[in-house]
Amino acid sequence: MQYLAVRGGKPLRGSIPIHGAKNSVLPLLAATLLTPERCVITGCPEISDATAATEILRHLGCTVEWRGASVIVDASQASGNAIPSELMGKMRASVTFLGAMLSRFGWGRLSAPGGCRLGVRPINYHVAALEALGVKWDGESEDWRCRWEARFGGEVTLPFPSVGATENLLLASVSVPGVVTVHNAAREPEITDLCGFLSAMGAEISGAGTADLIIRGGKPLHGAVWHVMPDRMETASYLAMAAACGGDVALTQTDPMLLIPVLDALRSAGCRIETTGKTIRLLRDRPLRAIGTVSTAPYPGFPTDAQAPLMAAMLLAEGETRLIETVFSDRFSHVPELRKFGGAIETDGNCAIVTGVRRLTAASAEATDLRGGMAAVIAALCAEGESRIYGLDLIGRGYAQWIDYLGLLGADVSLQEE
Numbered sequence: 305m306q307y308l309a310v311r312g313g314k315p316l317r318g319s320i321p322i323h324g325a326k327n328s329v330l331p332l333l334a335a336t337l338l339t340p341e342r343c344v345i346t347g348c349p350e351i352s353d354a355t356a357a358t359e360i361l362r363h364l365g366c367t368v369e370w371r372g373a374s375v376i377v378d379a380s381q382a383s384g385n386a387i388p389s390e391l392m393g394k395m396r397a398s399v400t401f402l403g404a405m406l407s408r409f410g411w412g413r414l415s416a417p418g419g420c421r422l423g424v425r426p427i428n429y430h431v432a433a434l435e436a437l438g439v440k441w442d443g444e445s446e447d448w449r450c451r452w453e454a455r456f457g458g459e460v461t462l463p464f465p466s467v468g469a470t471e472n473l474l475l476a477s478v479s480v481p482g483v484v485t486v487h488n489a490a491r492e493p494e495i496t497d498l499c500g501f502l503s504a505m506g507a508e509i510s511g512a513g514t515a516d517l518i519i520r521g522g523k524p525l526h527g528a529v530w531h532v533m534p535d536r537m538e539t540a541s542y543l544a545m546a547a548a549c550g551g552d553v554a555l556t557q558t559d560p561m562l563l564i565p566v567l568d569a570l571r572s573a574g575c576r577i578e579t580t581g582k583t584i585r586l587l588r589d590r591p592l593r594a595i596g597t598v599s600t601a602p603y604p605g606f607p608t609d610a611q612a613p614l615m616a617a618m619l620l621a622e623g624e625t626r627l628i629e630t631v632f633s634d635r636f637s638h639v640p641e642l643r644k645f646g647g648a649i650e651t652d653g654n655c656a657i658v659t660g661v662r663r664l665t666a667a668s669a670e671a672t673d674l675r676g677g678m679a680a681v682i683a684a685l686c687a688e689g690e691s692r693i694y695g696l697d698l699i700g701r702g703y704a705q706w707i708d709y710l711g712l713l714g715a716d717v718s719l720q721e722e
């Protein structure tokens with residue numbers, strides 16, 4: 305079994321470029337299905353979730369070619385195949401192919417999506433919203449059959465600003481000959497990125513980045529070239545890592561404006577953060593201090609995906625930090641792993657209370673999900689002695705070149721086999 309050996313305790317120094325965003329590239333790739341013309345997505349991160357999305361496109365009859373960090377999709381020969389459960393189960397974002405299939409073929413056939421285990425992750429908001437626009441659902445979660453009974457515009461209000469449901473609504477609505485208004489839509493920058501690409505393809509969408517999206521559907525869509533936005537969560541993870549280990553780290557090709565609550569939290573922990581254009585530099589040369597209470601929330605709040613990396617950074621921070629998870633029902637699976645390093649964490653429902661300790665000691669830990677895996681790596685990087693991190697595939701789902709990046713920052717890590 306493969307594991308990462310981490311000899312912790314070294315400050316990090318250096319500069320690394322941030323990749324294109326995982327949570328943007330996946331719906332962007334789904335959107336390439338909407339037109340028979342060629343689309344080019346540039347700045348694609350080499351992560352296994354992006355590969356899984358291209359496998360779905362190929363299964364649907366598209367020609368997909370990776371050229372460096374660009375993915376060229378020709379969906380001219382796409383045919384309406386059902387997406388098998390092996391492909392659906394690889395990630396949560398596979399569900400956004402439903403909206404794209406409904407637009408392109410008029411129907412979609414698929415099973416429940418996979419994804420990180422973060423508590424219950426139903427798709428009831430997707431179902432109710434698409435039904436309100438005229439989609440008929442049949443079958444069980446292992447084989448859903450969906451098709452338009454009629455395509456009509458209208459107003460849909462999401463019970464929660466779900467990222468995936470908003471993406472599915474956008475992808476389906478561009479084919480509706482009428483006006484679709486989505487209230488309480490997700491405002492995440494990845495939604496704005498998707499709206500940008502759809503508009504570049506000829507769609508008419510207003511309100512991107514707000515809670516009210518208006519889609520004037522039925523416009524013919526054509527091929528387009530789009531550059532993926534920078535990954536906010538990769539950026540947040542390396543910032544948390546630099547804060548935890550200390551040192552001087554610069555992250556380039558990112559966007560500081562998309563990370564304000566994360567930067568605020570790390571500044572209040574005692575880190576010096578300088579932002580210039582697309583670069584964020586974090587310096588930490590004094591002990592970390594606890595940051596009080598941080599609650600996760602939909603954008604523009606503190607991102608749930610940064611909760612686990614921040615928790616790892618707070619393990620050595622003097623005082624008590626309370627992290628409240630409000631987006632997912634069970635996103636603390638990293639807590640038992642972080643305790644293995646000597647982290648003092650108590651949980652009470654959706655609140656984790658971290659009391660800073662003086663030192664962490666080496667341990668063997670498992671990546672329990674993508675972000676929790678990175679949190680375990682962060683803890684290992686600050687622990688005395690040699691740690692082992694297992695479950696590396698989960699981390700590779702969303703962090704491109706991450707082991708190389710650790711080396712570039714001066715961390716003492718190596719891939720081992722046992």
Ligand code: EPU
Pocket residue numbers: 326327328330396397420424425426427428429430431464465466467468469492537608609631632633674675702
């Ligand atoms: N929810 C429902 N019913 C639905 C849809 C969502 O109850 O039909 C609930 C979920 O169970 C969850 C909450 O609403 O409790 C938020 O879910 P949302 O739909 O917003 O999340 P998602 O689309 O499944 C995306 C990202 C996640 C990120 C969340 C929140 C992708 C592929 N995934 O998930 O990313 O945490 O939005 O920002 O875009 C990650 O990158 O590590 C990750 C988990």
